[in-house]
Every structure is written in C-alpha cells, then in structure tokens.
Amino acid sequence: MISTLEKEITFRFLKARKKDGFLNIISIFSFIGISLGVAVLIIVMSVMNGFRTELINKIVGFNAHITVQSYEKKYINPARFNSPQLNSISRNIISSNSGEAIIIQKDISKGIALRGYSKDDFSKLEIIKDETFIGERDNLTKNYISIGKELSFTLGLKIGDDVTIMSSSGVKTIIGSLPKKKIFTVISLFESGLADFDNNIAFINLDTLDEFFNLDKSDRNLEIYLKNPQKIENQKFIVQQIFPNEFVFSWADTNSSLFSALKVERNVMFIILSLIIIVAAFNIISGLTILVKNKTRDIAILKSIGVLNKSIVKIFFLVGVIIGTSATIFGILLGVIFSMYVENLRQFLSNVFDISLFPEEIYFLSTMPSEINLSSIFIISLCSILITIIVSIFPALKAAKLDPVQALKYE
Numbered sequence: 048m049i050s051t052l053e054k055e056i057t058f059r060f061l062k063a064r065k066k067d068g069f070l071n072i073i074s075i076f077s078f079i080g081i082s083l084g085v086a087v088l089i090i091v092m093s094v095m096n097g098f099r100t101e102l103i104n105k106i107v108g109f110n111a112h113i114t115v116q117s118y119e120k121k122y123i124n125p126a127r128f129n130s131p132q133l134n135s136i137s138r139n140i141i142s143s144n145s146g147e148a149i150i151i152q153k154d155i156s157k158g159i160a161l162r163g164y165s166k167d168d169f170s171k172l173e174i175i176k177d178e179t180f181i182g183e184r185d186n187l188t189k190n191y192i193s194i195g196k197e198l199s200f201t202l203g204l205k206i207g208d209d210v211t212i213m214s215s216s217g218v219k220t221i222i223g224s225l226p227k228k229k230i231f232t233v234i235s236l237f238e239s240g241l242a243d244f245d246n247n248i249a250f251i252n253l254d255t256l257d258e259f260f261n262l263d264k265s266d267r268n269l270e271i272y273l274k275n276p277q278k279i280e281n282q283k284f285i286v287q288q289i290f291p292n293e294f295v296f297s298w299a300d301t302n303s304s305l306f307s308a309l310k311v312e313r314n315v316m317f318i319i320l321s322l323i324i325i326v327a328a329f330n331i332i333s334g335l336t337i338l339v340k341n342k343t344r345d346i347a348i349l350k351s352i353g354v355l356n357k358s359i360v361k362i363f364f365l366v367g368v369i370i371g372t373s374a375t376i377f378g379i380l381l382g383v384i385f386s387m388y389v390e391n392l393r394q395f396l397s398n399v400f401d402i403s404l405f406p407e408e409i410y411f412l413s414t415m416p417s418e419i420n421l422s423s424i425f426i427i428s429l430c431s432i433l434i435t436i437i438v439s440i441f442p443a444l445k446a447a448k449l450d451p452v453q454a455l456k457y458e
Contacts, residue, residue, distance in 0.1 A: 050358070074334050078374040080327025085378025085431050086385065088320045092423045093386035095313050097416025102241075102309075103277070106298055108173040109239040111143070111270035112279065113286050116294040130289050136282050139272040141168035144253060146260040150194075151211040152202040159198070160248050161212070163256030169193075173272075174237050182206050182235025189255050192231035195245030196238045208233050212251075214259050229259060269293075321430060327374075328434045331367045335442030338366065356447040363443040371435025375428055383424070389417045 133140070144163045149156050169175060169187040176184075179196075187193060192212070194204065204210060214227040231251065239245055257264065269290075273282055279297045287295045299306070349359065385392060393404050393415045404415075 074370060077327055077330035077334055077370055080330060081324055081371060081374035081431060082378035082381060084320065084323035084327055085375050085427055086382035087323065088427045089379065089382025089424055090385050090389065091316055091320060093417045093419050094389060094415065096418040096420050099309055100418050101416045105240045106302055107276045109241065109244050110298045110301065112273040112276040113271040113283055113295060113297050115269040115286065115290050117265065118294055132285055133289055136273055136285060137271050138274050139171050141171060141270050142253065142267045143270050144256050144262060144267045146256060147215065149213040150202065151213060152204060155202055157201065161256055162248060162250050163253035164250060165253045169250060174239055179238040180235065186234060187250060187252050189252055190231055191234040193235040193237060193250040194233060195248060196236050197242055197245035198249065199236055201246060204233050206233050206236065227259060324431050325434055328371060328438045331370060331435065332438050332442055335363055335367050335439065359447040360443045363446045364439050367439025368435055372432055375431040379424060379428060383419060386417050386419050390414045
C-alpha cells in the first residue's frame, strides 16, 4: 500500500521548479517519446489490421471458401450435399473446374487460368454481384468469356470483342498433336480489386471448359461458399468429416504463404516501433537519476526523520511509473484518434505536399483502411507500462541506498 506521505512527496517531486530545468526537459522528452511510440504503434497496427481485413474480404469474395476435390477420377457423392451439417454452414454449393491456357489478342499473348461454371452457378458468385461488374450476369454460355478489367486493359479488349484461347490439350492430326484453339466473345468484365486475379483469371462455361481441356465430369471440384467464411478452420473440419475420402482445402490454405508474410511483417514492425518506446523509457532512468542527485538533501532529511528505505523506493518508483503511464494513456488517445481519421490525414497530406499516398492503382483500395483492435491496444499499453516499471526500479533502489549522514555532510 502507498501511504498519504508517500503520495504527497511523489507529487511534490513531479512538480516543476526553475532550478530543475534540465530535469524537466528530460521528463518532457521521455513523455513525448513514449506517447509518440505508443501512438505510432497503434496507428501502424490499425492500418495493417485494416489492410489484412480488406485483403481477406477481397480473397473471400473472389475464391471458393472451401474446395473439395476427388483423389481419384470418380464423382463426389451428391447425396452428401444435403447433409444437415453442411447446409447449416453453407450458402451455396456449386461445381467447377479449371485449366491453364493462353489468351491471344492480335500480337499479344498471355497465360491465364480458366475457371468453368454453369450459367446458373456463375450468377451466384460474389464477384458477379459486385457493383463494379459490367456486362451480362446470367448468360455464360458456350462461346462466351468473362475477363478481369486488368486483363481487358492489358489486351485492349472490351465487351463484344472476340478473343482466341489456346489450350495445351492437343488435337490429334496426321502431322501430330496440335494445340486446341477456340474463339470466345467477351460478355462481361469483373473487378476483384486484386491485380493478380483480375489479370490472370477468366471464366467460361463449365461444359465448354471440360470439352476444351478434354476433362471428364468426374474431374469437377465442389466449391462451398460459407455463411461465415472468417471462421474457416472449424468449418473446414466439418466439411472434412462429411467428405473423408476427398481432398479438402480452404481459401486460407491457398493463400497461407501470403498471410504468413503479412504476419511476419506485422511482428517485425511491432518490434521495430517498440524500440522507440524502449529508448524513450530509458530517458526515465536519466531523469530519475538526476532527480535523485537533485533531491539528495531531501532524501537525507526524510531518512533522518524515520522514513524507511522501502518508502524512498516507492516514491521514486512512482515518479517513473506516473510519467510512463500518463505518457502511455496520452499515446493511446492520440493513436486511436489518428487511427479513426487516418484516411482524412492521408488526404490532407496528399493535398498539402501534392503527392499521392497509397494510390488506388497500386493498392487497389479507394481509401486507407484502419481497424482498431482492442487486444492490440492492450498488448501495446501493457508492454509500454512494463518497460516503464522495469526502468524505474534501478534509480529508485539507488535513492534508497543513499547514506543520510554523508548526504548532509556534503550539502
């Protein structure tokens, strides 16, 4: 417990006096350093959380949440589609297939991945329902193709243009095997917001794809779209139990390397920015050491009237903790406010300095995302206060070891 006397002396030592000018400067710099460190950490973590959430939303909106593939060339038992467990977690269950091909337009050719869906299933895809989609949504029939806007820019295509697709599946002729070619008409343009998808993937009719790549209906995959795709691990386990003899993988498995890289980057940023707090916290050691030196006579008088060493430790320890804790709280408020208005800040800086920060054509986001995570704020605050507590211990112990006789002798 902290006594009333200890509290009064602590707050007295915290008050600024003219002769303690240098000490006050150190305390101010410690306060500013910790506050800025905490604020910057919260802002960076919030922006990175926002980017991760936006990325997940775009990936989930473009890809199947869970895909079921047969290990062998045999049909996936359709009776299991009506499983009560599966119906409770899924929104749509559709069949699909895919293959790699080359798209040719005049003198430009490019490798792409073709995805095949039936006309009805194609209209159920989330990306087709998006307001950025241009063209017909429910007419993906035999000779039509839907491509990404990025791919249309690359090849100079628009709706109604014809384009040649060449398959690696050969056509046997008297002179050998030749690549199969087919002309498709662009019926629609989609935009996922991810350049890699928009520039490398196209949709055609499922039966047409099977015929084009010489595939059998037993090669088709089962795509499951979930009601809550964020809770993927539990739902993947349920699907695996329903289809024990098939290969089951989720959107998280397909993009695991990307999210692992994001996690590493986030952790590295946390460590680097934490150094700001550590450096600022070490200024507290300097400040408290100087305070002990300046308050030598006061400490000696306190000891001579019977104040115990543990009370001296508490007083100087509290001085450091109060500076660090108040700086942390101020940094939290600063960080949360800037995180809430980070898009306004981006627009302001872009206008003032006439530069484009986080341009949409590169990041494919019209606004800078920010997601304030309470657990992240708690961890940052806890780390900041713990660092402050640790660096306050040494000067407090030094003050307690002071000999009152020697201190008063040389005053």
